[in-house]
Amino acid sequence: MSDNWWREAVIYQVYPRSFADANGDGMGDLAGIRSRIPYLSALGVDAIWLSPFYASPQKDAGYDVADYRAIDPRFGTLDDFDAMLEAAHEAGIRLIVDLVPNHSSSEHEWFKAALAAGPGSAERDRYHFRDVDPAKPETPPNNWQSVFGGPAWTRTPDGKQWYLHLFDSSQPDLNWDNPEVHAEFQSILRFWLDRGVDGFRIDVAHGMVKAEGLPDTGGDGTIEMIGTTRSPFFDQDGVHDIYRTWRPVIEEYDGDRIFVAEAWTDSAERRALYLRPDELHQAFNFDLVLAPFKAVDFRKAIDAEIANNAGVGAPCTWVLSNHDVQRHVTRYGDGPIGLARAKAATQLLLALPGVVYVYQGEELGLNEVLDLPDEVREDPTFFRTNGEQIGRDGCRVPIPWKTEGPSLGFGDAAGWLPQPEGWSEKSVEAEDGVAGSTLEFYRQAIALRKAHKASGLTWLDEPSADTLAFDNGAVVCVVNFGDEPVSLDGFDGEVLLASADLAEGRLPAGSAVWFAK
Incomplete structure (x- = not known):
C-alpha cells in the first residue's frame, strides 16, 4: 500500500x-x-x-x-x-x-439528557435550542426549512423551546460553538x-x-x-x-x-x-x-x-x-x-x-x-x-x-x-x-486505468461540437456525447477500450474510446 x-x-x-x-x-x-x-x-x-x-x-x-x-x-x-x-x-x-x-439522533444520550435538563442547561447548549415566543408560539425562530421538507424547527415536548434540525426532526443539529x-x-x-x-x-x-x-x-x-x-x-x-x-x-x-x-x-x-x-x-x-x-x-x-x-x-x-x-x-x-x-x-x-x-x-x-x-x-x-x-x-x-x-x-x-x-x-x-x-x-476499465496512469490533461481538437477529446499522458480519450456517430479520423494507436463497438472508424453515439499512446 x-x-x-x-x-x-x-x-x-x-x-x-x-x-x-x-x-x-x-x-x-x-x-x-x-x-x-x-x-x-x-x-x-x-x-x-x-x-x-x-x-x-x-x-x-x-x-x-x-x-x-x-x-x-x-x-x-x-x-x-x-x-x-x-x-x-x-x-x-x-x-x-x-x-x-x-447532527446526532434524537435517541443519542446527549439529546435525551438535553430534553431532561431543560432550558438554559449545559446539556441543551450542545444543540441549538431557542425559546418559544409567547406572542407567536407557533412561529419558529427563523424561516429555515428542512432539506427533507417542512420547517427546520420542532417544539420540545414541554412546549417551551424549539430545537433545530436541518434534516429530519429525529436529527437535531449539534452546536459546534460548544x-x-x-x-x-x-x-x-x-x-x-x-x-x-x-x-x-x-x-x-x-x-x-x-x-x-x-x-x-x-x-x-x-x-x-x-x-x-x-x-x-x-x-x-x-x-x-x-x-x-x-x-x-x-x-x-x-x-x-x-x-x-x-x-x-x-x-x-x-x-x-x-x-x-x-x-x-x-x-x-x-x-x-x-x-x-x-x-x-x-x-x-x-x-x-x-x-x-x-x-x-x-x-x-x-x-x-x-x-x-x-x-x-x-x-x-x-x-x-x-x-x-x-x-x-x-x-x-x-x-x-x-x-x-x-x-x-x-x-x-x-x-x-x-x-x-x-x-x-x-x-x-x-x-x-x-x-x-x-x-x-x-x-x-x-x-x-x-x-x-x-x-x-x-x-x-x-x-x-x-x-x-x-x-x-x-x-x-x-x-x-x-x-x-x-x-x-x-473490471477492464479499472485495470487499464492502473496500467496507464494519467499524469495530466491536455484537450485535443474534437471531431464535433458534441465530442470531447483529451490526452492524459498515458491514453487518448474520445467521448461522443451526441446522438450520431462521429469520425475518428486523426486518432490512431491501439484501441485499449471502447464502451461500444467501433464501426468503420466511427465512434457511436453515447460512447467512449481509449487509444494507447
Whole structure:
C-alpha cells in the first residue's frame, strides 16, 4: 500500500443495508460485506467507503447516529467490523467510514439528557435550542426549512423551546460553538483510527457551523440538499476552523489516512477551500452529478475542478452516482441509451487525473427504481413532503448477486426494498465473465486505468461540437456525447477500450474510446 494512494484511487461506496445480507433478515450487514471482499478485489478497487453502520433508530438509514462508537445490531458487532476490516486489508483494500458530525439522533444520550435538563442547561447548549415566543408560539425562530421538507424547527415536548434540525426532526443539529462537541468528535475520530480505519467521509461537511444569530435565509428558507445555494447554515467559513483541528489528529496515525468531504458549494473555488493543506484531503466534485450528458457541461466542470484543485495541491475527486442521487443510468435516459451513456461517462472519469468513486451496483448497470410501492418507502423526504417527493429509496434497492432467489442472492430472504423485474439479467452471476457485460467493462476499465496512469490533461481538437477529446499522458480519450456517430479520423494507436463497438472508424453515439499512446 503506497503513500498518497488517495490521489489516484478508485473507491467503491458500500451502502451496508443493500450490499449483502449474511444472516437472512432482509437487511445487509458487515458479515455480508466481508463475504464479498473477493468480489471487490476482483473489481480492482483500492478502497471502500462504508456508509453508516453505527447504532441508530434508522429514521434516516443510519445517518441519525445514537452512538458513534457502537455498531447497530442490524449490521453486527464490533467483532464483525474488525473481521471485515481485517479481510479488506488482507486483500489490499482500504476502508473509509462515514462520519456524521452535523447532527446526532434524537435517541443519542446527549439529546435525551438535553430534553431532561431543560432550558438554559449545559446539556441543551450542545444543540441549538431557542425559546418559544409567547406572542407567536407557533412561529419558529427563523424561516429555515428542512432539506427533507417542512420547517427546520420542532417544539420540545414541554412546549417551551424549539430545537433545530436541518434534516429530519429525529436529527437535531449539534452546536459546534460548544467546546464539548469539538472534544467529543476528536475522541470519536481516535476511536475508529485506533481500530485501523483508513479515513473518514464527512457527511454534510459544509454544514455544522451556522451564521451568528441564525438569521433568516432569502425567499421562503427552502434549501435543496442536492444543490449549490449558499445559506446561513451551509458553507460558512467557520467550518474550516474545525478541519484545521482534525488534520493534526489524523496525521498522528501511520498509514496515509484521509478525510473526504461531502461539501455542496456554489463554486469550485469554494469547494477548493476545504482542500487546503491543513484541512481535508478530498472533496467530492458534484458538478458532474448535476450536469446533463453534454460535452460543454462536462468540459466546464472538469476545467473548473482541475484549475481550482491545482491551486491547493489537492487531487480532483470525480463521482456520478451515490446513495443520495438518482443513478446515472436513469439520469441519462434509462434503458439502452442511458446505459450506453453511463458507461461512456464512467470511461471518461476513469481517464481523468485524480480519484474516482463508484457507487455499488453501477458496475452492473443498475437503473433507478422509480416505481417502489409507497408502503415500502423509508426515506424521510417522502413522509415530510406527504409523498410529493419520492426521495432516495430508488437508488438504495439491494443489489442482485444471482439470477434467482427471493432477493437475487442479496440474502436468503426478501430484501428490505423489493428488486424490480429485469434485475436478474443485471446480477453479478449473469454478468460475471460475459464479454460485453457492464461488469466486465468496469473490471477492464479499472485495470487499464492502473496500467496507464494519467499524469495530466491536455484537450485535443474534437471531431464535433458534441465530442470531447483529451490526452492524459498515458491514453487518448474520445467521448461522443451526441446522438450520431462521429469520425475518428486523426486518432490512431491501439484501441485499449471502447464502451461500444467501433464501426468503420466511427465512434457511436453515447460512447467512449481509449487509444494507447
